[in-house]
Amino acid sequence: MRLHILCFLLPLIALGQGDSIKVKALLDKAYGYEGTDPIKALKMYSKAYILSNRSGYDLGAFRSLHYSGIVHSNMVNYDSALFYYKKSLTFSDKAKYPKGKAATYINMGNVYQFLGDYDKVAEHYLKGIQVFETLKDSTSIAITYENLGALFSAIQQHQKEMRYLEKALLMAPKDDFRLMGMIYGDMGLSQSKIGNLPKTFTYFTKADSLSRLVDDPKLDFFVDRNFGEYHLLNGSYKTSISFLNKALKANEAINDPYYRGQxxxxxxxxxxxxxxxxxxxxxxxxxxxxxxxxxxxxxxxxxxxxxxxxxxxxxxxxxxxxxxxxxxxxxxxxLNETYLRQISLFEKQYETEKKDKEIASQKLLLQTQENSLLRKKNQYNLALGGVGFLGLFGLGLWLFYRQRQKLRSKEILALQNQQEVVKLEALIDGEEKERNRLAQDLHDGINGDLAVIKYKISSLETNKFSEREKKYYLDAISMLDNAVEQVRRISHNLAPPSLHNFDLIEAIQQFCSKQNASNSLNISFQYFGNRLVLKKEIETAIYRIIQELLNNSIKHANATEALVQLNTHEDKLIITVEDNGKGFDASISANGIGLQNIKSRVNFLKANLDISSSTKGTTFCIEIDLHKLDKK
The missing domain is CATH 1.25.40 (Serine Threonine Protein Phosphatase 5, Tetratricopeptide repeat)
Incomplete structure (x- = not known):
């Protein structure tokens, strides 16, 4: 796994009236020396800081310190970089320059990421995002989301990595070819880590196309390095070496020791x-x-x-x-567990703060609307009282009250229905997250430990073993192989890779094929109609329903044959799962956990379920209105 860092450089800005011309000249000159003579650049930034501090020019002092931190970071002097960044924060507040403060947080996060101090990475990135969101700076938000993607890549949480990269792509200005190219490159790397090489190549090719539209040595470097990574994973080692050597030469232009080490x-x-x-x-x-x-x-x-x-x-x-x-x-x-917990804590705090702000804003809007309605109601009552027609007033008030009660009843009913849907979505989402967590723990924890144990046992010198010891040695290796295979199978059943890497039809085909290979049940899969394009949570719910039904056929029905059929007709999707098992009494089994799970997912899909069961077999028919799914 590789850590991708995109360093955010605060751009030079023009100085307003009354600012020091000397400070501006020193900063511009030092900026020109950053790539060729960083020591000289640092000396000029130091002079600019002394001059700014002496004259009370806070913005100049901030920029001098901040740029010094960037130079030290590029020179891999990370302790010095942190010193200058922390010192510059004080002057960003004095200068009332929130964008500079946010940039400092992001750059500090980059330094902590290079040092592997992941808890501080998340803390500083999220602080920077909060400021950029206030400023509505979409480019800076996109860059920071990209950095957060790199953070989750480093700790092997690739779903979160891809989620933040997709956010970065959404926020990035479409005419910023360099930034778009960087993000596509990172998305390709993310796909490579989960073994999806076709998508990896697609994203790398998009980054390569964008690199041809701009003259940017750093983007050119990443394109060559990424293709080197792709061919390395694809087994084309000589081609990989060719691209990596090109990247090594390109690294001389950007002078980045971190990536040279990679x-x-x-x-x-x-x-x-x-x-x-x-x-x-x-x-x-x-x-x-x-x-x-x-x-x-x-x-x-x-x-x-x-x-x-x-x-x-x-x-x-x-x-x-x-x-x-x-x-x-x-x-x-x-991968220290304390770091992972701290990262999750900061992420939850950030999401909670956003939700609290949204709720507060909604409450304020509702309060304003209520006040407006109250004023109108008072004016209406005063007008009726002035007319003096008490009877008409009473009748109008009664009608108003009755109508309001009807509206309130409808609103309460709609709210209850909405809450039921939200509960279902939350339960199903929670179950899927727990499945993924357990699968990840099994794959990365137990399977990793078993692999290390096998590695150490396999390295033993066996030529001095007795025949009995050799037999025990071979039995131990065989048992470890079986254990690894069982853990892998359980992990894949909990969170099938095909469900994330392919569409619904391919995922179900693969599941049926695997069941045919490992069980006595012979499953036939049929699909008719146009290719489905559904949201991932919808595909997951359908996949889990079919998985649960087939598992029931294997475990409880003693079936030898089963049919899974998906049929799209106009705006309907009809799913049929039938077997030749011993059947069951639907009225008696209605409260069973398995059937309840199926019904919960059917309700989540706003679908209709029909069950027909006898001693000759069982048929489940689920009819889904695709129009209703589009509204979810």
Whole structure:
């Protein structure tokens, strides 16, 4: 997994009347030296800060300190970068420059991300977003969402990563080809981490097309590096090395040590795959040196892992164990549970604050409307009283009250229906999240531990074992393989990858095929009509209904054959699931957990369910109105 950082640089702005011309000249000159002579640039920024501070020019002081932090960050002097950023925050408040304050928070988040201090990353990104939302700065919000995507990529929460990248794409100005190219590149990387290489290539190609519309060395670098990553995953190692070497050369123009370290790791991996171990080791040692010098945990973790594989292949078992222990040390540090909890806490705080603001705004609007209605009602009563027709007034008041009661009853009924729908959606969404969490825990936790155990056992010298010890050794390896396969199967049943990577029809086809391969039930799948394009939560509900029905046929009905049929006709989707099992009494089983889960999802889909069961088999028929789904 790779961490993608897009550093947000605060742009130079023009100074207003009364500002120091000398400070502006120093800042502009220093900015020009940032890429060629950063030490000289820092000296000029220092002079600009002293001059600004002496004359009380707070905006100049802020910019001098902030740009000094950026230069130190580019030089991988992260402690110094944080020092200047923190100091600049005070002057952004004095200068009443909220955009500068937000940019400082974002850049501090970038530094903490390079250092692997993820709790502080989330804290500073979310502070920056809050300010940018107030300023309605869509470009800056898009950049920050992209950075949040990189954060969740680093801790292997790829669904959240993709969610924030999609938000970034939505917020990014459509004429900002550079930013759009960067986001498409990150989306491709996100898809590569879940093994969806076709989508990976599509997104990388979009980024490549946009890079041709602008002259931007950094975007060109990322395009080459991303294609190198794609071909590495695709098994085209020589092609990958070609792209990675192009990226390494392009890195000289942007002078970024962090990404140079990443390239060394990737080149080491590619040469390892080609069994060119001396070249691979050379690149990985360069990556380690860079990771140690710059305190980048992620690069060291990856390099140690690859070095352990190389030594294992060359039967240097002792050194392989040492490298593997170092790899696990850095991995544990990067994925510390305290960091994950803190990130979730900050994200929830941010979402809660947004909801609180929305609720407060709605309450204020309702209060204003109520006050307006109250004034109109008072005026109406006064007018009737002035006329003096008491009888007519009484009749009008009675009619008004009766009509209001009817409206209120309708509103209460509509609200109750809406609350029921919200509850259903929340229950189903909560169940899916819990399934995904359990599947992730099984896959990343238990399966990872079993793989490490197998790795260590497989490395034992067996030539000195007795026949009995060899038998126990082979039995242990076989049992571990079976355990890994069982955990993988349970994980896939809880959160099937096909449900996220493909559309509904392909996902159901794959599920039926897997069930045919692993159970005695012979399932036939048929689909008629146009291809469905539905929201993901709708597809998930339909998939879970079919999954539950087929599981019931296997576990309870003792069926040998089953049919799953989806038929789209005009605006209707008709789902039929039938088997030749022993059937059941629907009135007796109506309160069963399985049938209740099916009915809950049918209600969520606003669909009709018909059940027909006898000793010759059971048929479930579900009719869905697609017009109603469009309104969800």
């Amino acid at each position: 390239l060394f790791v990737q080149l080491g991996e590619a040469h390892t795959k080609l069994k060119e171990y001396p070249k691979a080791t050379s690149y990985l040692q360069m990556a380690l040196t860079m990771g140690r010098e710059n305190k980048i945990k992620e690069i060291q973790e990856k390099a140690y892992y690859l070095l352990s594989k190389i030594d294992k292949e060359q039967r240097n078992h002792q050194r392989a164990y040492e490298y593997l222990d170092l790899h696990m040390h850095f991995k544990d540090s990067l």
